[in-house]
Amino acid sequence: MSYLSIEFGLCFILFFLVYWSVCWSTRLQNVLLLAASYAILASFSLDFLYILLGYTALVYLLGLLSERFPGRSFVSGLMLLLVLGCFYLFKYQDFFTSTVQSAFAQLGLEVSLPLLEVLLPVGLSFYTFHSVSYLVSINRGELKPGSPFDLALYLAFFPSLIAGPVNRATDMLPQIRPTQARQVLEPQRALGLIALAVVKLFFLSSWLANEWVDPVFESSVSFSAEQILRSVYGYSFLIYFNFSGYTDLVTGIALLLGFRLPLNFNFPYTARNLKEFWGRWHISLSTFIRDYVYIPLGGNRRGVWRGNLNMLLAMLISGLWHGASVNFIIWGALHGVGLALYKLFSHWLPERPTWLGADLLARLLTFHYVAFAWIFFRCASLGDAIEMLGGLGGMSRAGLVSNGLSLLGCLLFVAIYPQIVALTRRLFDATVRLPWLLYPVPLGLFICVVIFASPSGVPGFIYASF
Numbered sequence: 001m002s003y004l005s006i007e008f009g010l011c012f013i014l015f016f017l018v019y020w021s022v023c024w025s026t027r028l029q030n031v032l033l034l035a036a037s038y039a040i041l042a043s044f045s046l047d048f049l050y051i052l053l054g055y056t057a058l059v060y061l062l063g064l065l066s067e068r069f070p071g072r073s074f075v076s077g078l079m080l081l082l083v084l085g086c087f088y089l090f091k092y093q094d095f096f097t098s099t100v101q102s103a104f105a106q107l108g109l110e111v112s113l114p115l116l117e118v119l120l121p122v123g124l125s126f127y128t129f130h131s132v133s134y135l136v137s138i139n140r141g142e143l144k145p146g147s148p149f150d151l152a153l154y155l156a157f158f159p160s161l162i163a164g165p166v167n168r169a170t171d172m173l174p175q176i177r178p179t180q181a182r183q184v185l186e187p188q189r190a191l192g193l194i195a196l197a198v199v200k201l202f203f204l205s206s207w208l209a210n211e212w213v214d215p216v217f218e219s220s221v222s223f224s225a226e227q228i229l230r231s232v233y234g235y236s237f238l239i240y241f242n243f244s245g246y247t248d249l250v251t252g253i254a255l256l257l258g259f260r261l262p263l264n265f266n267f268p269y270t271a272r273n274l275k276e277f278w279g280r281w282h283i284s285l286s287t288f289i290r291d292y293v294y295i296p297l298g299g300n301r302r303g304v305w306r307g308n309l310n311m312l313l314a315m316l317i318s319g320l321w322h323g324a325s326v327n328f329i330i331w332g333a334l335h336g337v338g339l340a341l342y343k344l345f346s347h348w349l350p351e352r353p354t355w356l357g358a359d360l361l362a363r364l365l366t367f368h369y370v371a372f373a374w375i376f377f378r379c380a381s382l383g384d385a386i387e388m389l390g391g392l393g394g395m396s397r398a399g400l401v402s403n404g405l406s407l408l409g410c411l412l413f414v415a416i417y418p419q420i421v422a423l424t425r426r427l428f429d430a431t432v433r434l435p436w437l438l439y440p441v442p443l444g445l446f447i448c449v450v451i452f453a454s455p456s457g458v459p460g461f462i463y464a465s466f
Helices: 006-021 026-044 048-069 072-108 124-139 148-154 169-176 185-217 225-256 274-278 283-294 304-322 325-350 359-378 382-391 397-415 417-432 441-451
Strands: none
Touching: 006 026, 006 072, 026 048, 026 148, 048 072, 048 124, 072 124, 124 148, 124 169, 185 225, 185 382, 185 417, 185 441, 225 359, 225 382, 225 397, 274 283, 274 325, 274 397, 283 304, 304 325, 325 359, 325 382, 359 382, 359 397, 359 441, 397 417
16 A cells, blocks of 8 residues: 555545544554554565565564573674575565576576565565664663553654665654653644645655656667767756655655654755765664674774775665665665765865865765766666766757756756755745644645645655665
């Protein structure tokens, strides 16, 4: 069931009324939340629900083991075995099997490895990351094991089940068992976030996908270099609008249910370098990779060069997490190398340039590097990515004349993005100050107008496939 469908909207309104009708009992609210979360997962496939139930049981047992033997290497080994085993079985089995078979074939050996045909469960990557946070926190003595019910709700909590954000157990479990009765949090902001999500998902990302992005990425040979460049710019905006729109939506839903989800986006295209970009893009994932991959690898404790190697490995793992494909590995490597180069240059030249236009140039360079990496992220295969890059080399004066206005508009959008951000914040703050009784009516009318003006169909969530 799509969170943007009419069916989900009607079901959520009914659930919202029932949920707050038992506001005197947090336990009953939790039962309703878990039932709703499992029902949504089962609507995709009952098999996905069975997998989550089995995984929850194993995580609970490992949590008890972690509490009894804190800091023991065999407990960490079992945790790694569970997480990597699930990722391999459901997500990477085909990729690694075909890679090994191809390697043997190049040596003249025909090897047929067993391959199980299994579907990738919805939400696997996110509830796996949630379990890592839970188990590591127990192993470090930061958290006591939760009850089986609390753990089940933590892993299955439906606003963040499908595509994040990545929750931390130390932040989420206290919200599952609050010391006081829950209440709707910031209702006007919550509804404003949902309205903003509708604009980003139904209007902006859908229009970009239909008009600029999908036709070109499906067959770039049919388009000019200028149209390919426009589609690359378009995808850079599309993935931001789509994913940040999803985050706005589930953050608003969680606030209406009395929960706070972690900040996931902070206007990433205002970044002046890659380090700043990753401090603003998919923040819950980037901080997870930092805390649970980069720092355990050694971080920067062993010098600049070892720190850069650890950073590259962490970004390669991040790329591989997004999908079992050479393209995602290249995407991760590009960001890893870019971060390492930035770190070296900032070590040698610690002073930031202050001359006029330096910030604008830095933002444009960062945006174009990120956009270049998005080509590998979006293309279905390495051949498609190489084909698109080759197509970018044939720019002409006629092409620039016919597509120049849209290309200039993209660059202008990036150039004045900080001003757009400031204006958006002021408008959002102004709407939140409206009287509560007057708020729902114009908001509902605004949402209806946006949906009717948008391309037909319910938009999908790009990150739901990861």
